[in-house]
Amino acid sequence: MLLSxxxxxxxxxxxxxxxxxxxxxxVYAAAVILPKNFSHPLLNDSKQLTEEQRYRLRPFIEEKAxxxxxxxxxxxxIDKINILKASLKSMHLAIKQLHLxxxxxxxxxxxxxxxxxxxxxxxxxxxxxxxxxxxxxxxxKTYRDDYMKLxxxxxxxxxxxxxxxxxxxxxxxxxxxWGPSKFHRRSFRLDYSQQELCDEIIYQ
Numbered sequence: 001m002l003l004s005x006x007x008x009x010x011x012x013x014x015x016x017x018x019x020x021x022x023x024x025x026x027v028y029a030a031a032v033i034l035p036k037n038f039s040h041p042l043l044n045d046s047k048q049l050t051e052e053q054r055y056r057l058r059p060f061i062e063e064k065a066x067x068x069x070x071x072x073x074x075x076x077x078i079d080k081i082n083i084l085k086a087s088l089k090s091m092h093l094a095i096k097q098l099h100l101x102x103x104x105x106x107x108x109x110x111x112x113x114x115x116x117x118x119x120x121x122x123x124x125x126x127x128x129x130x131x132x133x134x135x136x137x138x139x140x141k142t143y144r145d146d147y148m149k150l151x152x153x154x155x156x157x158x159x160x161x162x163x164x165x166x167x168x169x170x171x172x173x174x175x176x177x178w179g180p181s182k183f184h185r186r187s188f189r190l191d192y193s194q195q196e197l198c199d200e201i202i203y204q
Contacts, residue, residue: 002043002131004036006106006121013067013095013102014132017087018046018140022165023175024158024184025148026072027083029090030139031098031105033067034132045127046137051145058142061135068135069097070143079187088113108133155181 005012017029040060042053049057062068071093078086088111095105095115105112105120108127112120123129127137145164152160158174158181165171175190184190 010103014136016108016137024165028072028140028144030136031094032135046141067100
């Protein structure tokens with residue numbers, strides 16, 4: 001069962017990103033402030049959910065959240081500043097858009113650049129531990145998937161409708177045949193031999 005809060009007395013925002021390991025498209029981040037009594041039986045790390053479950057959760061999260069925001073940085077920005085900095089910057093952009101100012105930031109992972117004067121806690125695998133981070137992971141993932149579905153219409157040969165830009169074998173074979181598009185991250189190694197590919201670990 002997910003924890004409802006880190007500190008009961010503080011207004012907390014959970015933050016997470018989606019698309020960091022993709023070969024194409026933007027990286028998305030979300031920041032979510034939930035009421036302390038928020039609960040939903042399906043809510044979990046978005047990687048543990050089906051696509052249908054994530055899209056069922058999104059409107060519930062958006063309706064019940066005290067505040068939420070989603071932001072992204074495109075592939076060209078990723079290439080310019082690197083994926084780690086782009087992931088952290090997209091989190092900052094999402095936090096900045098919140099209409100409520102959180103008193104504590106719960107960050108999924110082990111790296112974060114401090115945001116103004118708001119204290120933060122980095123929590124490894126936090127999206128499977130805290131409800132607000134899990135909610136942020138669902139929003140970031142679904143909003144990014146929506147965008148990749150739009151990009152699929154422009155570049156159907158890569159089948160981003162299914163792989164969402166992740167390095168599946170199908171995606172790699174399309175890169176071998178067609179080469180990279182203007183939406184691919186040129187700072188990433190895009191050749192077929194870049195890594196051991198495991199289709200089963202790619203969540204769609």
